[in-house]
């Protein structure tokens with residue numbers, strides 16, 4: 001789960017990282033009021049879960065409250081990389097002497113978090129890495145021993161940070177590591193961390209990605225979830241406890257179990273890839289799914305207009321074949337199934353499930369005995385419709 005800039009910075013502040021004292025506005029008039037309360041000039045910043053807002057015109061400096069209101073009118077409603085701007089952060093403007101990059105993420109190959117810093121901040125880290133990879137310095141953090149003070153010093157030294165900033169920088173590095181760990185984050189990034197003209201350090205931008213699997217033990221962070229940033233299908237999936245990731249193929253996959261779901265996707269690619277056909281989604285209805293969950297899953301799959309065929313691959317363990325069959329029939333009654341559906345049902349109550357589906361006598365629904373057969377049929381059906 002991604003946090004908005006204002007949420008990330010509020011979280012940073014809880015760990016002692018200095019951030020501008022800004023507030024969020026949803027209208028130009030609210031912006032005007034906030035800017036009038038501010039001591040000086042403000043920056044009006046689009047709050048969307050996308051980077052590169054500056055380049056897209058979503059970050060604007062305003063010298064007067066009137067100017068701030070005009071900027072808010074222009075920014076609110078704007079589309080940035082497909083995200084609609086619904087709110088703006090009004091921060092007191094900082095006078096910048098230097099922009100630094102500081103971030104921490106998991107390094108899977110090293111099985112440890114890695115701190116990354118660069119004296120050439122402001123631009124995206126991928127960009128720095130492409131143009132001048134040697135400008136990024138790194139320190140791995142031992143997950144048991146934690147961060148050592150000398151590591152922050154080593155970063156500061158390697159990036160040629162003036163010595164007078166080392167102490168403040170070291171404190172920010174330590175706070176960011178704690179914030180990353182205690183938030184179960186996958187990424188915590190300050191870009192830019194600025195040295196202001198009066199020589200203090202300030203986190204002007206913030207980005208955090210929280211591990212979705214940790215949200216149950218991070219209720220404070222889970223509550224920050226912005227459902228307006230999810231598509232309708234993603235919201236439906238989240239609420240029903242279905243794992244759903246949209247992809248760009250044509251075969252809508254409804255499967256129980258993550259492993260079987262991936263196998264099913266692999267099988268459609270095995271027969272379809274050379275013909276330009278692949279899975280339209282990853283979807284795991286979860287163990288023990290009941291009829292209504294199955295119906296929701298089918299609605300989610302069919303909300304993607306690229307779907308030309310639905311491949312339903314269920315291995316009944318805790319999930320029962322008859323429940324799945326009833327769910328499919330319920331969903332077919334509600335959503336008009338305009339595409340063919342291939343069903344492979346095995347395991348607990350599979351015979352009963354197949355009987356329920358056959359008895360319903362719906363056209364366009366085909367049973368397959370094996371996964372190989374099901375994948376072949378789905379690819380053929382998708383191709384005939386292309």
Ligand code: GDP
Pocket residue numbers: 043045050051052053054055059061091092093094095096099122123191192204205206
């Ligand atoms: P991003 O483009 O989405 O990464 O948004 P940022 O919050 O990082 O802002 C982009 C750029 O705008 C920064 O790198 C700064 O150069 C500039 N900027 C942001 N806030 C301020 C500010 O308070 N004062 C000044 N002068 N520039 C700012």
Ligand code: MN
Pocket residue numbers: 122191192205
């Ligand atoms: Mn930034």
